[in-house]
Amino acid sequence: MNSPETVLEAKSITKSFPSPSNGSIEILKSASLEISEGESISLRGESGAGKTTFLNIMACLESPTSGSIFWDNKRVDNLSNTRQAALRSSFMGFVFQNYCLIPELNALENVELAARIAGIFNKKTPHLARALLERVGLKDRIKHLPSQLSGGEKQRVAIARAVLNSPRIILADEPTGNLDEHTASSVMAMFLKLCAERKTALMLITHNPDFAAMTSREVLLSNGEIKELRPSKA
Ligand SMILES: Nc1ncnc2c1ncn2[C@@H]1O[C@H](COP(=O)(O)OP(=O)(O)OP(=O)(O)O)[C@@H](O)[C@H]1O
Numbered sequence: 001m002n003s004p005e006t007v008l009e010a011k012s013i014t015k016s017f018p019s020p021s022n023g024s025i026e027i028l029k030s031a032s033l034e035i036s037e038g039e040s041i042s043l044r045g046e047s048g049a050g051k052t053t054f055l056n057i058m059a060c061l062e063s064p065t066s067g068s069i070f071w072d073n074k075r076v077d078n079l080s081n082t083r084q085a086a087l088r089s090s091f092m093g094f095v096f097q098n099y100c101l102i103p104e105l106n107a108l109e110n111v112e113l114a115a116r117i118a119g120i121f122n123k124k125t126p127h128l129a130r131a132l133l134e135r136v137g138l139k140d141r142i143k144h145l146p147s148q149l150s151g152g153e154k155q156r157v158a159i160a161r162a163v164l165n166s167p168r169i170i171l172a173d174e175p176t177g178n179l180d181e182h183t184a185s186s187v188m189a190m191f192l193k194l195c196a197e198r199k200t201a202l203m204l205i206t207h208n209p210d211f212a213a214m215t216s217r218e219v220l221l222s223n224g225e226i227k228e229l230r231p232s233k234a
């Protein structure tokens with residue numbers, strides 16, 4: 001049997017920030033991670049361990065001090081910002097703790113935005129976006145603005161937007177951090193299901209051990225390195 005393809009690889013990433021008082025602080029010391037096609041990985045670690053920094057570096061939204069990033073086996077950290085942005089919009093989706101919806105756009109338009117940004121909006125897009133909103137239980141909220149939606153509903157719109165283009169991977173930074181426990185579990189279950197159906201890989205930063213247990217593999221960021229907590233179930 002062929003081994004699954006690597007979707008994203010971070011190789012020996014280091015990251016230092018200048019310290020406001022003196023010198024610099026090395027947050028990532030030699031962080032390496034390989035994510036396979038369709039795999040869901042939870043990333044845990046203490047507050048300040050560098051999880052968000054590592055996620056931003058994997059997305060090429062921040063530069064590492066040293067090390068390299070590969071998307072679908074292509075080195076990308078050394079490309080121009082414009083080239084990275086062009087590749088990112090179809091390769092990757094994001095879900096953040098604070099939803100990051102556009103306040104002036106309704107739920108449907110917010111979901112469609114993923115296709116517009118990736119330059120693949122076509123006649124089928126509104127239909128696909130609408131079907132996804134129905135899937136996440138928002139059939140009756142399609143024309144609502146973000147200000148007219150609850151936190152759990154906003155996050156379901158953000159999830160629909162992240163999966164719309166069936167990206168190779170979704171990066172999620174504490175996506176349920178602002179939701180109550182019951183809403184958080186149902187949103188998480190839905191999110192994992194949508195990713196699994198599309199064979200979209202997922203890297204999930206979470207402080208919640210129950211959500212971490214729902215993913216196929218658990219890793220920990222500690223002392224600037226990635227440690228395997230539970231290898232892939234697959
Ligand atoms: N631009 C910056 N300049 C200086 N230090 C920074 C900068 N960005 C992050 N840091 C430091 O890097 C460390 C890691 O931050 P990061 O946001 O990655 O942590 P985290 O693991 O995501 O924490 P949390 O669980 O609280 O979200 C922190 O100590 C933070 O102060």
Ligand SMILES: [Mg+2]
Binds near residue numbers: 173
């Ligand atoms: Mg963080």
